[in-house]
Amino acid sequence: MSDAKPWIANYPPETAASLEYPRVPLTYFLEQSAQDYPDSYAIYFMGKRITYRELLQMSYQFAHALMSRGVKKGDRVAIMLPNTPQAVISYYGALFAGATVVMTNPLYTERELIHQLNDSGAETIITLDLLYKRVSSIKASTPLKRIIVTSIGDFLPFIKKLLYPLVQKKEGHNPQVPYGSEVEPFLSILKESAANPVQPEVDPVEDIALLQYTGGTTGVAKGVMLTHGNLIANAFQCQAVLYKLKKGKERILGALPLFHVYGMTTVMNKGISIAAEIILVPKYDVKKIFEMIDKMKPTLFPGAPTMYIALINHPDLKNHDLSSIEACVSGSAPLPIEVQNKFEELTRGRLVEGYGLTEASPVTHSNPIWGKRITGSIGLPWPDTDCRILDPATGEALPQGEVGELAVKGPQVMRGYWNRPEETAAVLRDGWLLTGDMGYMDQEGYFYIVDRKKDMIIAGGFNIYPREVEEVLFEHPAIQEAAVIGVPDAYRGETVKAFVVFKQGQQASEEELEKHCRQRLAAYKIPRQYEVRVDLPKTMVGKVLRRQLQDEDKKRREAEDNQIKSS
Structure with a gap:
């Protein structure tokens, strides 16, 4: 592959191939928006609205609170919160204090929490009263020194705030938090702190703003070091x-979790950089999403395919108007063509597929929203993002049209993995990030992902990419979701197994599904086994956990083998 970048010719005239990036800390966005739009709303949360002036002031206050408690430049501060105003205030407050943010999934188990807190060395955590018990139970096994506790009720409108404790009790939640010197309430430390500006001494190129842990879907979760500049x-x-x-x-409809790098960039950092109003959704519930769209008329809805699938298949869909939505970028998993078409028909906006990974802050590609897009493609590399397709065996660049491993290079690529030089060296080579995804580039510079290198199925010597089989299954009118894995086969080495979720009130026999696949796939790619599920295991942003399906399937086979032996 030559050094030419054929994708640049397909950029819309409004998109420059190379950009100027200010050498400033990430907090610059919030200060600029508060200066230019002080009275515009920054956050909407369950009826409560916060202006940019207020958000900046509270972020300064939180920074002072952290610094007066001994948080210094470079210290790691963990934030374990759903999408709430506190999550945004904590994030920017920690950055103003010069700290490195460690976003922590509120669903983490004790084991996952212990790993992340020990690995990052975080001594401070901000969490919910509902999660306090879990956090306090592992405190002694980690470097944690202080826990700052908040409640969903802290930022509700006045009436809802009064009623919230009753709602908690009714739902069986009555968290008991023993406040003291090591456990403090979020609102109290905010109110007692100064609101004067804080200027962190930050080198955007060198200083780590964020330690974002990988999902751990391919082993132990690693801390990705993302700088302010990234x-x-x-x-x-x-x-x-x-x-x-x-x-x-x-x-912006903030349904993607902010503790995931995709939501953090496309909802929070992006939203604040353009002084948008961020509509925070703490839990993805389709009925609530419909209500939010009806009431708030969002213009931008970054999401994952499963979010769009849930909306367009909901029986209440006909009672709601989605036409305010002008643009959506779908990420974290392949976007089925049928979902794209149906969603655009309903919104009259544009839904395009993009691609990224935690190690790239996270986005590297997307289809042009208002330009030429190609269905099934992840689109064009973003400005200043260089890409190559490499032979996985030799590391040599491959010509157009050939499948190999996608490598990317650009200003958004991480510094490396926290305290893991060997694992960093395995994926970062001369600034090039090896993504672990297999793909190819066409003549016009549009890229296509065929699958994860690790997910490829080898049956009878043939390479099978699960995504291709899943796309075909998605085309069946009765199927809502599908996932494909490789399972052991005595004759072929591996064979294809499909997990399917049917649309409400619909079914299809294995014979029908086989006939459907046979018309669209080579014989060796057709699933030999099917399992019907009510739902599929997913990450918080809707990526199907193939690894979990493989583990479950392996356990089931082992149990069957043991049963046969014992009988």
Whole structure:
């Protein structure tokens, strides 16, 4: 592959191939938006609204609170919260204090928490009263020194705030938090702290803003070191691609969790950089999403395919108007063509597929939203993002059209994995990040992912990419979701097994599904086994956990083997 970048010719005229990135800390976005749009709303949360002036003031206060408690530049501060105003205040407050943020999934078990807190060395955590028991139970096994506790009720409108404790009791939640010197309430430390500006001494190129832990789907979770410069760059690249978005005018539906890097960039950092109003959704519930769209009329809805699938298949869909949504970028998993078409028909907006990974802040590619897009493609590399397709065996660059491992290079690519030089060296080579995804580039510079290198199924010597089989299954009118894995086969080495979720009130026999696949796939790619499920295991952003399906299937086979032996 030559050094030419054929994708640049397909950029819309409004998108520059290379951008200027200011050498500033990530907190610059919030200060600029508060300066230019002080009275515009920054956050909407369950009826409560917070302006940019208020958000900046509370972030300064939280920074002072952390610094007065001994948090110094470079210290790690863990944030274990759902999508609430406290999550945004804690994030920017920690950055103003010069700390490195460690976003922590509120669903983490004790074991996962212990690993992340020990690995990162975080001594401070901000969490919910509902999660306090879990956090306090592992405190002694970690470096944690202080726990700052908040409640969903802390930022509710006045009446809802009064009623919230009753709602908690009714639902069987009555968290007992023993406040003291090591366990403090979020609102109290905020109110007692100064609101004067804080200027962190940050080198955007060198200083780590974020330790974002990988999902651990391929082993132990690793801390991805993302600098202020990485995150600034990805937000600027995002704006260059979404060039029609107007400062101070947009409303972003924040259904993606902010503790996931995709939501953090496309909802929070991007939203704050253009002074948008961020509509925070603490839990994805389709009925609540419909209500939110009806009431708040969001213009931008970054999401994952499963979010869009849930909306377009909901029986209440016909009673709601989704036409305010002008643009959506779908990430974290392949976007089925049928979902894209149906969603665009309903919103009259644009839904395009993008691609990224935690190690790249996270976005590297997307289809042009208002330009030429190619169905089934992840689109074009973003400005200043270089890409190659490499032979996985030799590391040599491959010509157009040939399948190999996608490698990317750009200002959004991580510094490396926290305290893991060997694992960093395995994926970062001369600034090139090896993604672990197999794909190819066409003549026009559009990229296609065929699958994870690790998920590829080898049956009878043939390479089978689960995504291709899943796309075909998605085309069946009765199927809502599908996932494909390789399972052991005495004759072929591996064979294809499909897990399917049917649409409400619909069914299809294995014979029907086989006939459907046979018309669209080579014989060796057709699933030999099917399992019907009510749902599929997923990450918080809707990526199907193939590894969990493999583990479950392996346990089931082992149990069957043991039963046969014992009988």
